[in-house]
Each structure stands twice: as C-alpha cells, then as structure tokens.
Amino acid sequence: MTFLNVEKLLTEYVNSECLWGLEPNKYVVRIPELIKSGKILDIGAGEGRNSLYLAQKGFDVTGVDISKEAIDKLLNFSKKNKLNINGIVKSITDFEFNEQYDAIISVATLHLINKDDLFELINKMKKKTKKNGLNLLTVFTDKDAGREQFPDLYFFNENEIRDIYNDWEIIEHTTYNKEESHGKPHIHNICVLIARK
Numbered sequence: 001m002t003f004l005n006v007e008k009l010l011t012e013y014v015n016s017e018c019l020w021g022l023e024p025n026k027y028v029v030r031i032p033e034l035i036k037s038g039k040i041l042d043i044g045a046g047e048g049r050n051s052l053y054l055a056q057k058g059f060d061v062t063g064v065d066i067s068k069e070a071i072d073k074l075l076n077f078s079k080k081n082k083l084n085i086n087g088i089v090k091s092i093t094d095f096e097f098n099e100q101y102d103a104i105i106s107v108a109t110l111h112l113i114n115k116d117d118l119f120e121l122i123n124k125m126k127k128k129t130k131k132n133g134l135n136l137l138t139v140f141t142d143k144d145a146g147r148e149q150f151p152d153l154y155f156f157n158e159n160e161i162r163d164i165y166n167d168w169e170i171i172e173h174t175t176y177n178k179e180e181s182h183g184k185p186h187i188h189n190i191c192v193l194i195a196r197k
Helices: 006-015 028-034 049-056 068-080 115-127 160-164
Strands: 039-043 060-065 085-089 101-107 129-140 169-180 186-196
Touching: 028 049, 028 101, 028 129, 028 186, 039 049, 049 060, 049 068, 049 085, 060 068, 068 085, 115 129, 160 169, 160 186
Parallel strands: 039 060, 039 101, 060 085, 101 129
Antiparallel strands: 129 186, 169 186
C-alpha cells in the first residue's frame, strides 16, 4: 500500500502530456555500460523515460506502474519509437515477480510505500535478479526538505540502502540534490545505489 495520494498523481498523469519528461535518469544511462543485454524490470516506470531509453539500447524491458494513464503513455511512446516494451498496470507492492531479471531499477519510487512493504519489495528485487545482474535504486533521504511536509513517506538514512546490499558488489553509492519543477519548484536530496549480485 502506498502513502502517496494516488488519485492526485493519476489526475496529474491525465492532465500532463508527459509529467516527468522523457530524458532518462542520469544513473540509468550507466546500465548499458555495465551489462550488454538482457531483461530489465522498471518498477514505478511512470510514462517510461527510463524504460524507453533502455529499450532503445536493445534491452527487453518491462515497466510496472499503478497508473493506467502512465502505462498507456509508455506504450504509445514505445509504439511511436518502434520499440517493444511490456507495460503492466499494477501497484508495485502487488506485482508478482514471476521471472528472473538481468537488472531491476526503481527510480524515485520506493520511498512512497510503507516500511514493511518496502523491505519486502527490496528482498524480492534482490532474489529475482540473476547472478551478476544489477539493481539500481534512487530514494529520498532523511535530509530531504519534504520530510516535514510528508511525514508518512519513508525517508532513507543515506547509508541504509548500501547496508541492505552489503552482500552485493557496490558499484555506485552517492547522494545528491536535485531541483524539481513539477508542482511548486523544490529540491530533493536523493540517494543512489547501483549494485551487482
């Protein structure tokens, strides 16, 4: 179950041509440098900016999001670009991992679900990643300005994700500030982890 106001987000997807834009996350662009091919699962894919990029690089991509509107846009963008992406409308906490993946990514999504579901989901991500496969996560930290405004969201200690993956090879672990323009302009403090199983 998510703490996010899903109805508000669904409305934003309907009223926006492309809420998050189509430029991939700057860390997602590293994936083709780290693995050359395979199946990728994009958890919380939104309208598909990262899924589209990875599909263009030749990966077999599945994007999962709670918003039908967002997945419809992802599939339309995919069709326009002659790409084949599997889009699934599902809450990420209800998604069943029925296969193994070469990489699982989750960009700006995991902090939106409650703590119990969150760690169960991360355990599934780790379990369903092939040997030598990758996980890439970006999450809000407890230094994020939104912590006071959204006390029900989960804000990570900046070392927490790294500690969860201490049995994997850590390729990247960093925090940075990102300016956002959706809604009222604001800044997020984000922790990034790329790890290899």
